[in-house]
Amino acid sequence: xxDERTLVEGCRNKDRISQRTLYERFAGRMFAVCQRYTRxxxxxxxxLQDAFVKVFSQIHTFRYDCPLxxxxxxxxxxTAISHLRKEKAYLDQADVEDYAEVVSEAETTVSGIEYQxxxxxxxxxxxxxxxxxxxxxxxxxxxxxxxxxxxxxxxxSKSQYARAKQLxxxxxxxxxxxxxx
Amino acid sequence: xxxxxxxxxxxxWRKAFDNAxxxxxxxxxxxxxxxLDEEEDRVAIIPLWQQWQTLKWVAAAGVTIxxxxxxxxxxxxxxxxxxxxxxxxxxxxxxxxxxxxxxTSTPKIEVPVETSEIQSFPNQGHNESVASVKLPQSADxxxxxxxxxxxxxxxxxxxxxxxxxxxxxFPALSKEExxxxxxxxxxxxxxxxxxxxxVAEETAISSLSNSNSTLPAVSDPITLSTPVLALSSLASxxxxxxxxxxxxxxxxxxxxxxxxxxxxxxxxxxxWASVGVMPASxxxxxxxxxxxxxxxxxxxxxxxxxxxxxxxxxxxxSFSYALQWQGGVQLAQRWSLETGLNYLQGNSVFExxxxxxxxxxxxxxxxxxxxxxxxxxxxxxxxxxxxADKSQVQSLATSQNINNSYQFLQIPVxxxxxxxxxxxxxxxxxxxxxxxxxxxRNSFQxxxxxxxxxxxxxxxxxxxxxSAGAGMRVQYKMNKRWTTLLSGNFQQALxxxxxxxxxFEAHPQLLGVGAGLRYGF
Numbered sequence: 001x002x003d004e005r006t007l008v009e010g011c012r013n014k015d016r017i018s019q020r021t022l023y024e025r026f027a028g029r030m031f032a033v034c035q036r037y038t039r040x041x042x043x044x045x046x047x048l049q050d051a052f053v054k055v056f057s058q059i060h061t062f063r064y065d066c067p068l069x070x071x072x073x074x075x076x077x078x079t080a081i082s083h084l085r086k087e088k089a090y091l092d093q094a095d096v097e098d099y100a101e102v103v104s105e106a107e108t109t110v111s112g113i114e115y116q117x118x119x120x121x122x123x124x125x126x127x128x129x130x131x132x133x134x135x136x137x138x139x140x141x142x143x144x145x146x147x148x149x150x151x152x153x154x155x156x157s158k159s160q161y162a163r164a165k166q167l168x169x170x171x172x173x174x175x176x177x178x179x180x181x
Numbered sequence: 182x183x184x185x186x187x188x189x190x191x192x193x194w195r196k197a198f199d200n201a202x203x204x205x206x207x208x209x210x211x212x213x214x215x216x217l218d219e220e221e222d223r224v225a226i227i228p229l230w231q232q233w234q235t236l237k238w239v240a241a242a243g244v245t246i247x248x249x250x251x252x253x254x255x256x257x258x259x260x261x262x263x264x265x266x267x268x269x270x271x272x273x274x275x276x277x278x279x280x281x282x283x284x285t286s287t288p289k290i291e292v293p294v295e296t297s298e299i300q301s302f303p304n305q306g307h308n309e310s311v312a313s314v315k316l317p318q319s320a321d322x323x324x325x326x327x328x329x330x331x332x333x334x335x336x337x338x339x340x341x342x343x344x345x346x347x348x349x350x351f352p353a354l355s356k357e358e359x360x361x362x363x364x365x366x367x368x369x370x371x372x373x374x375x376x377x378x379x380v381a382e383e384t385a386i387s388s389l390s391n392s393n394s395t396l397p398a399v400s401d402p403i404t405l406s407t408p409v410l411a412l413s414s415l416a417s418x419x420x421x422x423x424x425x426x427x428x429x430x431x432x433x434x435x436x437x438x439x440x441x442x443x444x445x446x447x448x449x450x451x452x453w454a455s456v457g458v459m460p461a462s463x464x465x466x467x468x469x470x471x472x473x474x475x476x477x478x479x480x481x482x483x484x485x486x487x488x489x490x491x492x493x494x495x496x497x498x499s500f501s502y503a504l505q506w507q508g509g510v511q512l513a514q515r516w517s518l519e520t521g522l523n524y525l526q527g528n529s530v531f532e533x534x535x536x537x538x539x540x541x542x543x544x545x546x547x548x549x550x551x552x553x554x555x556x557x558x559x560x561x562x563x564x565x566x567x568x569a570d571k572s573q574v575q576s577l578a579t580s581q582n583i584n585n586s587y588q589f590l591q592i593p594v595x596x597x598x599x600x601x602x603x604x605x606x607x608x609x610x611x612x613x614x615x616x617x618x619x620x621x622r623n624s625f626q627x628x629x630x631x632x633x634x635x636x637x638x639x640x641x642x643x644x645x646x647x648s649a650g651a652g653m654r655v656q657y658k659m660n661k662r663w664t665t666l667l668s669g670n671f672q673q674a675l676x677x678x679x680x681x682x683x684x685f686e687a688h689p690q691l692l693g694v695g696a697g698l699r700y701g702f
Contacts, residue, residue, distance in 0.1 A: 014217075023213065056213075118194075
């Protein structure tokens with residue numbers, strides 16, 4: 001914690017070494033987060049770059065009331081979603097009833113599937129579904145929170161998530177069947 | 182799928198991505214660094230008139246210091262008494278009358294010390310500068326922001342339209358936002374952790390601030406109602422602790438980044454104090470003669486000493502040093518104003534001649550003779566009276582390297598310009614200014630190999646003399662407060678360090694390389 005404070009204070013003083021240290025400490029995990037929210041590696045790099053610039057410019061607002069990594073991750077997600085909003089990725093609004101198909105749990109386990117494969121599955125989701133899936137399933141937000149964040153209705157959020165889940169389950173099933181044969 | 186199965190589905194995916202770590206390419210950091218450099222290079226947009234306001238005080242302080250120095254110099258000049266050469270040594274061989282010049286009190290030179298004037302500049306740059314748009318600064322302003330608004334029909338739309346996103350009113354933004362945030366906070370009592378979990382966004386409620394100066398009503402569906410609702414919905418939950426990434430994190434509405442916004446920095450002045458030592462090469466630049474009475478002395482001297490007292494002006498520098506206590510203020514990113522107090526021990530060698538003086542019955546070198554002639558407190562030789570009798574003159578002139586040392590207090594006033602900007606560890610500064618030299622003491626070897634000390638009232642040196650100074654300084658910023666300094670300095674006297682009418686002149690020159698340590702406030 002003391003080390004974290006020193007790092008934050010150094011960044012507040014615009015000390016380049018402190019900034020570089022903070023970047024190197026968190027860049028790996030944050031890049032993985034950015035990759036989940038974007039469609040390709042180049043977009044992920046852009047989001048990572050924008051987000052860290054914002055981290056350094058907003059570091060004076062960090063109050064030490066949460067882990068620094070969590071604070072930085074929020075900025076990453078903010079920036080990624082802002083990036084997606086520019087691309088107007090939330091125009092599709094599907095009804096939740098269309099995606100109510102149930103698949104058993106045993107066929108949808110992700111264990112045994114490589115991280116990169118899982119990442120590509122998430123990236124192949126439609127943009128709206130991808131963000132909702134990340135926010136709901138990975139980050140743990142509720143649909144009403146997601147709706148406020150993304151500027152969509154709660155119903156759309158639920159519908160997008162259901163669609164994302166269905167698509168992912170289908171992909172996992174296909175992958176598991178391929179692996180078992 | 183049951184809720185437990187759904188929960189497992191999410192848990193499985195969350196576990197798969199929890200510890201994901203992939204190093205980005207090096208080019209990402211390089212781009213980040215370039216953007217950080219760009220933002221730091223972006224000059225604080227202080228209106229020109231504010232710069233003039235600041236510079237006005239700087240100019241006033243500089244002129245004040247200059248006027249005080251000039252006044253002291255003029256005052257000390259007024260107290261010079263013309264030396265009289267016609268006096269006789271009170272010994273059994275000569276009858277002499279000594280005219281002692283009226284003792285005058287040592288002119289008081291009031292010189293500013295350290296940085297008191299500089300630090301007294303009103304900080305108008307801060308008060309008047311455009312407010313930063315990096316919002317918010319206080320915890321209160323870190324109140325929640327709403328992202329989207331739902332109109333009454335229930336359909337959703339983004340809260341901020343493109344036109345809204347570009348509306349900015351930076352000077353008023355902070356105060357209104359702070360007020361709004363405080364209002365929101367007062368309306369909704371949230372645990373401290375919830376408010377503190379918010380990420381401050383730059384645009385924040387820009388659309389709110391663009392409305393009239395009074396706050397929009399709570400019933401406005403586009404503005405406060407949505408943030409209020411958002412906060413209420415969050416307040417009804419037990420806010421989750423932010424322990425780790427895998428746990429749910431409280432989400433707070435945010436505003437998208439507006440890349441077109443200009444981030445304005447408020448300029449902050451940095452004051453510092455430093456100590457240092459500067460080994461130097463000091464050349465006293467003594468010239469015997471060169472003035473009317475000096476020439477008269479030389480002429481008269483030659484009457485009794487054919488081989489002595491030729492106008493000698495050969496000086497060699499010798500190892501010297503200066504102890505420096507300085508302070509300064511950084512006016513802008515590239516400019517600084519500095520002053521301080523130095524103690525200079527300047528040692529040099531004067532290549533003079535030594536001869537036996539029948540009048541003093543001792544060996545006297547020409548520097549000593551010149552000083553004696555010039556010193557109003559010393560007895561004078563009546564050269565005119567004795568010069569005609571050459572039988573009284575006996576001399577065996579030899580050359581003598583006369584160690585000649587000076588002690589000064591120096592008050593430098595100089596400006597610094599950063600050739601290499603101080604945005605990283607290393608910076609390079611050019612320095613230029615003038616130095617007020619306050620004479621303390623002069624010591625030199627006499628013809629008898631003893632030491633003659635010149636000081637006090639009536640001595641031939643000006644109490645205050647001036648030098649021009651220039652230099653270059655390398656600064657290495659070790660941390661936020663401490664900086665190491667390495668500087669090269671050159672000083673050249675402006676005019677003679679001796680009073681007018683003396684038998685010799687001194688135009689000291691100094692070249693030194695100093696090291697120091699600075700503490701920034």
